[in-house]
Amino acid sequence: MKNAIIKMLLILLSILLIAWAHRTFDSYTLSILNNIGIFAILALSYNLINGVAGQFSLEPNGFVAIGAYFTALFLIPPDDKLDMFALVDPAPIVQHMHMAFLPAILSGGIAATLIALLLSFPVFRVRGDYLAIVTLGFGFIIRIFALNSPAYTNGAMGLNDIPEVANFLWIGTIALVTFIVMLHIVYSRYGRAMKAVRDDEDAATAMGINTFKIKTVAFMTSAFFEGIGGGLLASFLTTITPDQFSFLLTFQLLIIIVLGGLGSMSGALLATILVMGSMEWLRFLDDDMVIFGMHTGAHPGMRMVVFAILLIVMMLFARKGLFGDREIHEIIRDKFLKKGNA
């Protein structure tokens, strides 16, 4: 009961904070916050399949692309598409698809979920690293499809002038919802089963867990929120091209969830803020600095060097990431509230 009240208060506080930030900050700060929010959604969902269920997968860029393209095509008014598609006319279905914002991003999520279901059948029938190989290839296929199907995606030119509906109210709230949903999954029989599959698949089967079903559920849930995140990204950036959804996007998310601790949702959230934030906050390193009266000169890219060094140092001192595979409240409980020694 006490926990439920604390939880409600925390949720209420987060909503107030989001609303306050939305009204107070200037557009530069908000754009950083939006970036953090979108990446938090992506990192949280990626963490479910990769960290909680322990299935090494490299899928996010593919599903983010699907979500982004679906949402963008639903949002752009039909008449604008005729002007935008320069190489060939848009396919009739593409030209006429049009929806409000919320159904548009939801349809992006649902499309990603259905494709995840299709991928699950061949991939989860076997054990091993096949998932990584298949999802890596899948990301390339999506990108190549986007490049070579001008009637559907406008090819390499991408889509521009996507209505900018996604503000921090939308992005922050959806990130909050994602976080809560993920925690609810982790602390249910499904989350326990996912962790069991990660720890020991044979023992999980011996407990009556249908491992194929559990992995598929985890994969589809990840895909759904990655699709949603992609939709938000499209509407936030107002322009998308196939090259945005390269493997580098997945790689960045992988850094985030490993840094946060595979399997820890609060870790993923904190790591997103650290990684995405420091990309901005370390910008001063690129400029000319004065150290002990000496000018260093401008070195564009210096912040990436420092960032890499910081990452290496962190991984040396925290092998299992910031929070290991536990949530922040569990760590606080064990460190400060536990009476006696275990």
Next chain:
Amino acid sequence: MSQSLLEIRNVTMQFGGVTAIDNLSFKVPQGTIYGLIGPNGAGKTTIFNIVTGNYQPTEGTVIFDGKDITGTRPDRVVKLGIARTFQNIRLFKSMSVLENILIGFHDQIPYTYFEAIFRLPRYHRYERRIRTEAMGILEEFGIAEYADNEATALSYGNQRKVEIARALATKPKLLLLDEPAAGMNPIETEDLSNIIHKIKKDYDLTILLIEHDMKFVNAMCETVTVLDYGEKIFEGPPAEAIVDEKVVAAYLGDFTHA
């Protein structure tokens, strides 16, 4: 004559050219503790893997509770009422003792994925119920005080208990124990045999166990089947097994033709 709960009928298992189990048949009567013994590599664990559906036998059938379960998927076999432990303890290493037991309840919880996400009343009701039940099982094993400890941080003997408790949480009719007393000292073994007798009575279990410790087998089992190179060489009370010529030959070598 009590009815048999598990029947192995003419089972043969070949791995490539190697015959691991050769035309083996035996029946485990309801409500008994049945032993499966034999030298290393005799095919005892293979039998377990066939019963639990991990292996599909080359020939023959497995009948459980009157139904043919040959080749049924392992997770379905658990639902039918067969639970197992592993020869080398396989606990979920990232979880606490309690969470390990909760996994055993996986299939007894009816709430759906969406009920879990939206935290509907059924979620709360069943999470509370299985926690109480899990603590009850831990108390029965005398390890309730370790509920919140990391499972792999426990002593070897207690880890064994957690593994058996976890199998018990799936509400089995038949419990398969793969060398439960391996690596235990005499006091721990004594403790374990008391617990096994107790849970057998309390949960109305039939137990099939693999064991090398003959003293333990003697104290536990009413009947044993002795395997050697996948063939049954003896079936009967354990006290007779240890004086049987063929059994002694299988363990120590054949002196008569030496």
